[in-house]
Amino acid sequence: MTIQTAWQWGYKNLQKKSTSASLDTEVLLSFVIKKPKEFLYTHPEKKITARQFKKINQKIKLRSKNWPIAYLISRQGFYGLDFLVDKNVLIPRPETELIVEEAIKTIKAAEENKQKIILIDIGTGSGCIPITIGKKIHSHFSSSSASGKKSVLKILATDISSPALKIARHNAQKHKIKIQFLKRNLLGGFLNSPILNSQSTLIITANLPYLTAKQMREKTIQKEPRQALFGGKDGLYYYQQLLEQLNKIKPAQAIVFLEIDPAQNKKIQSLIKKILPGTQVEIKKDLAKKDRLVIIKI
Ligand SMILES: C[S@@+](CC[C@H](N)C(=O)[O-])C[C@H]1O[C@@H](n2cnc3c(N)ncnc32)[C@H](O)[C@@H]1O
Structure with missing residues (x-):
């Protein structure tokens, strides 16, 4: 069998099932x-082995x-980097x-202000958030090393899923x-940790499960881990827990970044007001101009 015949065969089998069959x-x-x-375009006549065809067949x-x-x-590509993913982790989204x-x-x-920084990514999944941040910060400071600047960033990442942590470790x-x-269960276990009460600036990033029961019915997400997606009735179960943990921990100084569903904008702001009164809150829009990110300054 040639590349071209396998290609036509694959397309024929997928065209009624996938909108991106080609x-x-x-x-x-x-x-x-x-x-x-x-290579597929330049060498359609090349033969593929029976083993390769069997594999293509399975994947189709x-x-x-x-x-x-x-x-x-x-x-999966994310922010220009390549990440290993499997069915135990959420596929990183743009x-x-x-x-x-x-x-x-x-x-x-x-860092410009010479502060020491601790980054904790909660619900790290594939590790795409802290790894990308680490990589970009690292290259920023090594390119400006001539000016004597040195990165002082320490990174921690948590997840409740052991298989997800295994993938994240591999990616790191x-x-x-x-x-x-x-x-860890969110910030559990950090309660009396000196890390949170040190002189360092604490940065917390979290893209926790935030889909509602209705959103969970969406066909395209059925193969991804439920534990990575379902955020309870209104989707805010985990963020509420996290805000309550932060209220107990009372870090000296922290900036918290939370990814949300645009429809949760108002509700999360009132939760923050209730659980962490007096903190500064900002909402940022994504490229599709939808409210996507909550920034809390503690
Ligand atoms: C929406 S996924 C995000 C994964 C990754 N951060 C990303 O942006 O692609 C949420 C992640 O939170 C983890 N998670 C769910 N409940 C958790 C909990 N109680 N504590 C810590 N992690 C949790 C899931 O296992 C999953 O990896």
Whole structure:
């Protein structure tokens, strides 16, 4: 069998099941034969082995049962970096780049002012948020090392899921970013930790499960872990818990970044007002001009 026949066969089997059948077939085919997509166009006559065809067949079948492409090729791009993903972690979304961007701005400003910084990413999943932040901060400070500036960022990341932490550790190693990964229920276990009451500026990032029961019915998310998506009746169960933990911990100085669903804007602001009165709150919009990020200054 040639690339072209496998390609046509894959497309034929997917066209009624996927709205992106053509692209899906290309991506799966090039993944299985371990060649860039351009190779498919320039060498359609090349033969593929029976083993490769069997593998393509398996992946096309899974795709037709709505398995996301990212799981089928075990990778997802995020903020220009490549992350290993599997069914135990949420597939990183483009809208989550906003939390990374805003946290980077804050960390750079704090470091310019020679403050020590501790970043804790809660619900880290694939580790995409702290790894990307670490990577960008690291390259920023190594490129300005001629001016004598040195990054003083310490990174921790938590998740309740052990399999997710395993993937996150792998990604951190791959991108050579030093992160302490901990299995925790949100900030639980940090209650009396000196980390939170040190002289350092504390930055917390969290993209916690925030979908409602109704949103959970969406077809495209069925293969992703429920534990990564479902945020209780109004989607704010975990954020409420986290705000209550922060109220108990009372860190000396902290900036907290929370990704939300745009519809939660008002409700989360009133929760913050109730649980953490007197804190400064700002809402940022994503590229689609939707309220996506809450920034709390404690
Ligand atoms: C929406 S996913 C986000 C993953 C990743 N941060 C991202 O942006 O792609 C939420 C993550 O929170 C984790 N999680 C759920 N409940 C948690 C809890 N109580 N404590 C810590 N992590 C939790 C899930 O396992 C999942 O990895």
